[in-house]
Amino acid sequence: MNIGIIGAGALGLSAAYELGLKGHKVKVFERSPFLGGQASTFEVGGGRLEKGYHHLFRSDKDIIGLIQDIGLGHQLKWIESKVGIFHGDKIWDFASPKDLLSFKPLGLLDRVRLGLVTLYLQKSSNWKKWEGVTAREWLEKHVGSKPYRVVWEPMLKGKFGKYYDQVCMTWLWGKIYLRVASRERIWDKEKLGYPIGSFDEIFERLESKIGDMGGQVHLNSTINKITLEGGRATGLAYEDLSGTNGINFFDAIISTTPSYVFTKIAPFLPEPYKAKLDSVTYLSALVLILVLDRPLTKKYWLNIADRSVPFVGLIEHTNFIDPSLYGGKHIVYLTNYPTTDDPLYLMSPEELLEKYLPYLTRINPEFSRDWVKEYHHHRVDAAQPIIGVNYSNRIPDIRTPIPNLYLANTTQIYPEDRGTNYSVRLGRQVARMVMGDYA
């Protein structure tokens, strides 16, 4: 079979690899000049770095398996994570049950309650029971209003902004349940995985394997339209960097684009399928990366549980991966998840830097702006679908109502939160579905 795939992120490349292994001919079209989509990289200090911080959990079995299959298992390292929470102008350790019990901003009873509820969520695999309730409602009731206000509300508000009280408890469960699976035993220290050399190693290796199997990956190739003949999807109309237009014809087409792109390139999608696609709201990721000449904190991951600070996370990558890979530089991500009309999203890199820098002295009083040697600014659209209550009713089928046309994207990842592992899983799933349909 000849199969056309739109998007060369983790999902599109995994699907192409799976189809190639079974002898099918694939062509992948990617509008950007690079592979990897949301997990793509750029160069810093002679090394490659993700535009948005990335790591893996031990529960990420699909991508771990893929990394091994393509011969990169030796590059995947498991490193102890250092997680903290910034509250009351202080950094608190926040990685283990012991840390939780030492978290003084809450009274002892509240700490114990928070710990017991977290333990309960880590042990419960039946996520369906939370489908109809928001994280806010459930947490306020079960952890109590003070622990909710001190720990959870600032994080929900930071991550989801005005949508914070619409997020379903199932989403939060996914975060906690899968996180604990990154420890062999509950009291063990958490280890996170990272492919040394960056996630780009995985994408480049996939591209080369796809090529070896007779497939092609075309960068700088935007799909403008999916063509129909006799009610069936037959082709992809593309435009490349030089402005050249063309149509390629296929037996089956897989789109891995965000839903709002899909409805534009496939305007013929019938209701109610289209209504499902339109019902999901996405947030973007807004990331400012500081390249420093020294460390800023001792943490890898710092949750900012203080909404007077204009970013929700501070991720010091070089407290996870050795700075020698980046010419000895120290790398700090300051992150937010705004909508595309949010004033922060619309700020220029310089404006965002000026907005954020004063808050770094609250996190480390010694910080001085001359530590900043470079900075980089990235906006990643469609980074986070908002998972509201009863979300499973809104998930569009992978088989669209149009014969030969399939959709696989992050809105279909549920009950887990989106991540490279689940894109790999979905990529394989859609590839197998296509092969099964045409067998």
Ligand SMILES: Cc1cc2nc3c(=O)[nH]c(=O)nc-3n(C[C@H](O)[C@H](O)[C@H](O)COP(=O)(O)OP(=O)(O)OC[C@H]3O[C@@H](n4cnc5c(N)ncnc54)[C@H](O)[C@@H]3O)c2cc1C
């Ligand atoms: C800041 C940030 C941090 C993250 N941290 C982690 C982490 O620690 N661990 C983890 O596992 N995951 C993490 N993720 C999530 C992870 O990166 C994504 O879930 C995953 O990469 C999505 O892959 P995908 O292929 O499904 O989608 P995408 O990567 O979005 O790929 C879709 C591709 O389609 C292309 N495309 C769109 N329209 C067209 C068109 N018309 N024509 C051609 N091409 C088109 C896009 O350019 C894109 O390359 C993070 C994401 C962000 C933004």
